[in-house]
Amino acid sequence: MTYPDFYNNVETIKLKDSLSEFLGAFENGIIEFTYLDIVKSAGHSCATVAGAYLSCIKALKFLYPKSVPVRGSIKVEFRNNEND
Numbered sequence: 001m002t003y004p005d006f007y008n009n010v011e012t013i014k015l016k017d018s019l020s021e022f023l024g025a026f027e028n029g030i031i032e033f034t035y036l037d038i039v040k041s042a043g044h045s046c047a048t049v050a051g052a053y054l055s056c057i058k059a060l061k062f063l064y065p066k067s068v069p070v071r072g073s074i075k076v077e078f079r080n081n082e083n084d
Helices: 005-009 018-023 035-042 047-063
Strands: 013-016 030-033
Touching (some): 005 035, 013 047
């Protein structure tokens, strides 16, 4: 599979997953998502996909400045509903 080289230069997202650790799926339960993983999930790369990925990185750094975020303990809420 070929894809743009810059995908490899984008920072990864690391999360801790307790079940993954218990089952031995990933060493110490640390899952690392690359931008390529996200592009594969979305089926394409665009400004929205890239913006959401980069926003997620920034938010996780803000919320977890000195630790690895724990998968399943992150909740995102909006003040207004989706129709506003």
